[in-house]
Amino acid sequence: MANKTLKSTTFVIFGAGGDLSTRKILPAIYKLVESKKLSKFCIIGLARTDRKFNDIIKEAKKHIKTSKKDQAKAKKIWEKIEQRSTYLSLDFNTESGYQQLKETIHKLESRYNKTKNRLFYLATLPTQYQNITKYLTKYQIATKSSIKFSRIAYEKPFGTDQITAKKINKCINKVFHEKLVYRIDHYLGKELVSNMALLRFTNRVLEPLWSNKHIEKVDIVMTEKLDIGKRGNFYDNYGALKDVVQNHLLQLVALTAMEQPKKLEAKYIRDQKVKVLQKTKIQSMQLGQYNKFTKVKGVKKNSKTDTFAALKLTINNSRWRGVPFNIKTGKALNKKETYIDIKFKHIPCLLQSCPRETNHLRINIKDPNITLKINSKLPGTKNQVIPISLKFSENLHFDQNSPKAYENLIEQIIQGDQSAFVRSDEVEASWKIIDAAIKKHKGKLLTYKKGSTGPKVPK
Template identity: 45%
Template structure:
C-alpha cells in the first residue's frame, strides 16, 4: 500500500492546499506512505514549488526536512482539462517520473475540480491510458489505479447521470471513489457501529420510541472566495444533497446482512429512495450580495429549514428535520434524536424533559445521552443530566483529519468511504423535489440563528431546536 503516484487535478485550488497536501504530509510523516511521487496539474502557470508552498500555512508544526522530501517528490504540469493532448503529455511525464523514482505504477488520480470538468477529465484519463480500467478484482495487471471525484457530483439528477455515464464508460465501479469526506469523520463513521453493536439502542430505534430527529449543519463562515461556485449551488446542492442526506441515511437505515461497505451502501440507498419532503423554507443572509462573484440579483439560498418523512415501517409518522446554513451564530454539525416522553406516574410535578441522544460531529466529536434523575434534596422532582463521551479526551490522541483517513482508505481500496451512484441519484431526486415546491424565502442577519421564521416553524410542529 505504501507505494503510489498521486495525481492531483485542480492542484492550485483551495481543496488541494487546505486538505489534500496537508493530509499527504501527515501520512508521510507517520510513515503510512513511504514511496511516492506527487504530480499536480491545473490551468494556472506556476512552478511545482509555488503550487506546493501554498499548503504550508495549513500544516501545523511543519518539519522542514520532511517538507524538503515532499518537495523533491513533487512536480507540476500546466494543463487544460478540455485538451486531450495535454493528458497525453501528462501521462508521459508521470511514466518518466515513476521510472526515475522506481514507483511501481499504483496511481491515485484525485479530481479536485468542479464537476463540470468530470466528463472531460475522465475521457482524457481513459484515452491517454493514465488511468486504466481495472479488472473484477480491482487491479490493472499487477498494480491498482483509482480515481476520486470530490462532491458535489453534478448540479442535479440529470447532470449526475451524464457524469456517471462518462465515468463508467472508462472505469469499473471498484476503482471509482465518489467522495463525501463527512463519511470519514470519526463520529460519522461510528454511527452505524454504535447503532448496531449496542443492544440498548436498536430496540428503541423506531417510531414507537423516537419522537423526531434533528440534523444540524451550521457554519459561521461565508463564501470564503467561492462566490462563483456557491452562487450556482447554494445550500441545497452544496450541503443538503450530500452531507445532510448521508447523515440522515446512516441514522435511518436498516441493519445490513453484513456490516460491510456494500451492505451499508445498500441500506443507505434504500432509505434515500423513500425520503419525502413535507415542508420547509429557505433563507439568504443579509450581506450575501456583497460577496465577490455573486449575482447582485441572486436568489441562491444560504439557509434551509426542512421537514422530511421516510416511507418505511420503522419510521412511520416520524419527522426528520434538517437545518443548514452559512454565516450563522455558531459552528455546529450534530444529530439530535428526541425520544418520546414516558407516561407520568410521579406523585407531584410531571414537568420534565424527554431523553435525547446527541451525536456532535463538529466542533468536537462527542456522543451524549440526556437522561432524567432525581433532583438532590427533593423526593419527586427530576432534573436532566448528560452522560457524555468525548472522543479526543477518552482516547487522548489527536483524531486523524478526514482527508488523512480518506486517502489511506482509498489506497487500501476500501469502498466504505465512497458514495455509490444510486445513493447520489436518490439524493438528487430529493433536492429536485424540494426545488419544485418553490419554498418560502426569507432574509436573515449574519451571525444569527437564522431567519426569524424558525420560531414559528418549531411552534407549528411542536418541536424545539437543540441549538
C-alpha cells in the same frame, strides 16, 4: 485505524493549486508521510496557472501546525514531498495536454513508484469530470490491470441535479468499474460519522429503541459562522441545498435511518443507505439568504441563491413512518455546529411531577462527543427529577492526533475500502430528493442578518 503501511501510490491531483488541494489534500498526504504509513509515493499536481510545485507547498504548509521541537522533522517531510512532486499546467478540457501528462507520470514513476499504482483525485468542478475521465482512459493513463491499481476520486458536489449526475455516472461507468470509483463526501471520513453504524449496531441500549415506537423526532444540523468568503462564483451556482443538503446532510440521514447491513462492508452499507434515500420525501422546506450576499464578488446582483435551508423530511417505511427528520444548514450564522439529535418519546410517568424533558441522544460531530440526556432524582428532594448528561468526549478518551477526515479517506482509497464513499445510485437518489424539493418550492426566499440565528422558520 491500524498503523498500516500503505501501498506505493502516484497521486495525480486535478486542481492542485486550489483551496481544497492546499488546505486538505496535501496536508493529509503530509500526515500520512509523517506517520510513516506512506513512504513510496510521487505527486503530479495539475491546474491552469503557470507555477512551480513549491508554490503549492508554500500554501499547504500553512495548514500544518508544527511545534518548535518538530520543525526540523517537518522540514524534512516537506522536502521529501517536494522532491517527489512535479507540477504541470494544462487545461483539463483540452485533449492535447494529456499526452504530456502521461509522459510526466512515467518520468516521475520511473524514479519513485515502479508499481504504478495511481490515484487520480479530481479536486475540481463537476463540469470537468466527464472530459477528465474520458481523456484519462483515451490516453491510457488510467489503465485496467490486476497487478496495479488505477483509482479515481471525485469531489462533491457530484453534478448539479439528477440528470447531470446520471450523465457523469454513465460516462465514468463506461470506462471505470464502479469498484475503482470513489465519490467523496468528506463528512463520511469524520470519526463520529464513520462511528455511526458501530454505535447503532453494537449497542443493545440503542438499537431496540431506534424506531418510531420510541423516537419522536430527529434533528440534523450543520451551521457555519463563515460566510461565502472568496467562493462567490462557485457558491452562487449551488447554494446551501445543493452544496450541503444533497450530500453531507442526506448522508447523515441515511446513516441514522438505515436498516442493519448484513455486514459492515461497503456493498451492504451502501445498499441500506440507498434504500433509505429512495423512501425519503421532503414535507416542507424554507430557504433563506443572508443580507449582503449579493454584494460578494462573483455573486449576481439579483441572486436568489439560498445560503440557508431548513427542511422537514419523512421516511416512508415501517421503522420511521411518522418521525420527522428536521434538517438545518446555513452560512454566516451565529454558531458553528454540526450534530444529530435524537429526541426520544415520553414514557408513561408514575410521579406526581413528571419530567418535562425526554431523553436525548446527541452525536456532536464538530467537537466530537456523544451525550445522552437522562432523567435522575434531584438530591434531597422527594421524587423530583432533573435531566443529567452522560458525556463521552472523543478528545478526552483517544489520541487527539487521530486522523482527520481527508487523511482517513485517502488512506481508505489506497486500501481499496469503499465503505465511506458514495455509490452512483446513492448520488442519484439524493439528487432526486433535491430536484423534487426545488420543483415544489414556491415559498419566497427568507432573508436573515449575518451573524444571526437565521431566518424565522415557521414551525
